[in-house]
Amino acid sequence: MTTTDAPQAAPPPSGKRRIGDVVFAGLARSSGILILLILAGVAAFLIVQAWPSLSANTANFLTTMEWDANVRENPAFGVAALAFGTVLAATIALVLATPVAIGIALFIVYYAPRKLASLLGYLVDLLAAIPSVVYGLWGIGFLAPQLVSVFEGLSRYLGWIPLFAGPPSPSGRTILTAGVVLAVMILPIITAMSRDVFHQVPQGHREAALAMGATRWEMIRLAVLPFGKSGIVGGAMLGMGRALGETMAVAMILSPSLMVSWNLLQSGNQTIAGHIALQYPEATGYGVSALIAAGLVLFAITLIVNMAARYVVARGNKEA
């Protein structure tokens, strides 16, 4: 990650600075600072443009579930329902993707034939190369109809759990379908981070375990998983960040709605990102400003999750 030592060099402490050096170093430095400014600008412009609607809002922005913003005066809107849907979809994705991603990473690092390992890793990376709009199309045009029978089975046998209560949506376009698609989309991220830490497990630890007569699984349990814990957790959180902000797949699968429902098999939930994409073309009055306010909330959530993820990974690297 970022902790590898850099072949870098300090500017000469004495003597004349050449004009070329000054100009080039200045250009490089300003580019770096420009990036900080862009990020600050993202936050600043969102706040400035969200402000008119937030100050005119007659409802509590954080606790209200309705979205009555496309008016010229007295808008009433809030992100409660959307935030719920966002976190629910991301959580489903995380629960589905993390164990599989750990399995894939173990497979590539410790199980797959060595000659094939990089090729197989490359195939997993291809999952990340597919655009989200294509996942959305696949989700709505292929996966959702396929899942309908699975949902029927779930509600028949597990319907006593509120999450799976019936009757399931006949179109299959539910938060669970969105969660499955998101899980596929974040698999490569979690896999990549887990692979990185598994590669870093010191050979000595692994050989010590094997020398004690451990089976491969015991070696992994004793030496690899404890060592890789922080990388896996960090990777999962990065995946969560991606799932929280993912727009297109969700917007295409879920229909516009503003419900809060724990039922995964019925339609009704919507996410912040999906809501913005669906509402934006029709926004009038305070609408755009209100959507920007929703985007600000999404920005804040993903920022916190990503910063926490980086912190966990960095701490793990330091301990290693």
Added chain:
Amino acid sequence: MAKRIDVSGLHVYYGDFMAVEDVSMTIEPRSVTAFIGSSGCGKSTFLRALNRMHEVTPGARADGKVLLDDLDIYGPDVDPVMVRGEIGMVFQKANPFPTMSIYDNVIAGAKLNNSRMSKSEADDLVEESLRGANLWEEVKDRLNKPGSGLSGGQQQRLCIARATAVKPSVLLMDEPCSALDPISTLAIEDLIHKMKEDYTIVIVTHNMQQAARVSDRTAFFNLSAPGKPGKLIEMGETNQMFTRPDKQETENYITGRFG
């Protein structure tokens, strides 16, 4: 062409850590001076301070005086980049530029500095430098092939040709043979012998036979204790250093009794 180096009271630091303490010495022109001593005794650090190469390591700095003939290379108006043009360096690992041909590698110093040079001047410089490095006969038919295709010893001689092509007066060599086989080492040692006619040569080596074979004068560096800075213990004619050194420490090191 060759110039004398006069060092007085030179200290080198990495951040707060003093790596080399208070070294003074004179390095004679048209001769080979060898630096010997155990690993980590500061001899390479000191060598790098002689052409201000240490400054490319973050946090490294030096104070003291290093005179190249009459010019103080640590003077306030002196550009380290110019210093390095005057005092060249050859490294432990041969490092030809992988994106350049053999030809371009030799004239890299001029090329990278965008100096104008006619085709015939460049051709002459390449041939002269490669002949000087005893490499011309081996590569003259494949000057446009990449330098990384040569053997380790040839690559090191290419690096020497590259260093001499910028016409320095001093050549610093940081363990130039440590990665080479005995035959390539012999080729480099022959080359050092030949080049001392024109240059002031300083060579850091771990191999005491090599120091005895190639150098006129030898300087012995050592640490007073682990974690302490390295110091110059003594310096003298190579013959004398290897037969009857003044200091017990030097004798212990040369005869293989450490500590």
Added chain:
Amino acid sequence: MSTTTTQPPEPETRADLSRGSLPRNFSPALLAASASVVAGVLLAFSSFGVVLWALLTAVAYLVITVTASARIEGARKAKDRFVTAIVYGCFLLAMAPLVSVLWTVTVNGMERFSGYFLSVSMNGVLPSMDAGGVYHAIVGTLAITGMATLISVPIGVLTAVYLVEYAEGRLKKSITFFVDVMTGIPSIVAGLFVVALWMMLFGPGHLNGASAAIALAVLMIPVVVRSSEEMLRLVPRELREASYALGVPKWRTITKVVLPTSAAGLTTGIMLAIARVIGETAPLVLTAGSSAVSINWNLFDGQMMSLPVFIYSQVRMGGAVNYERAWAAALTLILVVMLLFFLARMIGRLFAPKTR
């Protein structure tokens, strides 16, 4: 990286050895056997489905392996075999959506994918007509992504140069950290940022390609920085020192030695970054609009269609012919992305100089 073989030597335990083990090719044989038996049973009940078949095969394989291994090899070995099967299963499970996406996109996309589809726009075509194509969307994608690349590459590469060659202390730490954070910005937020910026600069309702390119650049810059940084760090320190020792100033060392040496790697990274943003949809819907039907090369005037937005807007129209167009456009987009992906890897592999 792992220098041991991935097949660690089975520990030789004293007495256990005599308990025997399952034959060497037990696993593949059993897998083939359970697959064919399950297929036979399913066909007999005439309820054959790929998913069901794979699922039942896996369960049968798992149960038989674990019981047999527990009997013959002991509980520890059985557990090991169980985990091995699960780990293989995870990988196959991940390949299922990849194969499924590529397969459905190819099969559905081929119905309408043709030279005609690629070479005409939707100008004058009603949504439900059996005509029209994606030429205008290809034009928009090229123009927008091209401009985004022109913005991102200098900023990204120069920042990477700064981080690797110059930066120290707190500024370095904060740039590194915030570049990491920036990679996590949701694409729709990048779109909203430009919407907000444009509202302040030009007032509401100015949709054009340039704003879309800026939104994409926000997403692309951190990717370029990270990949370039990695590539610059791969340039051996010795090459920089060799250049300094020839009396070459630092900026020339960077521009003439470091950057050329890492050129192949930088190109790979940039192409992968393009491949990443070329499929972005959400920010384009907000900035370049989703209703352009005609060819527009002008980044600064009027709505601009792009391949991903084309897919999205056709799906939103919802008719059968719209879905056909969406699938064909998805096939086009995937071909473009895959092409970039493979070219990037090829360049990285073929043109990298040997630095040992």
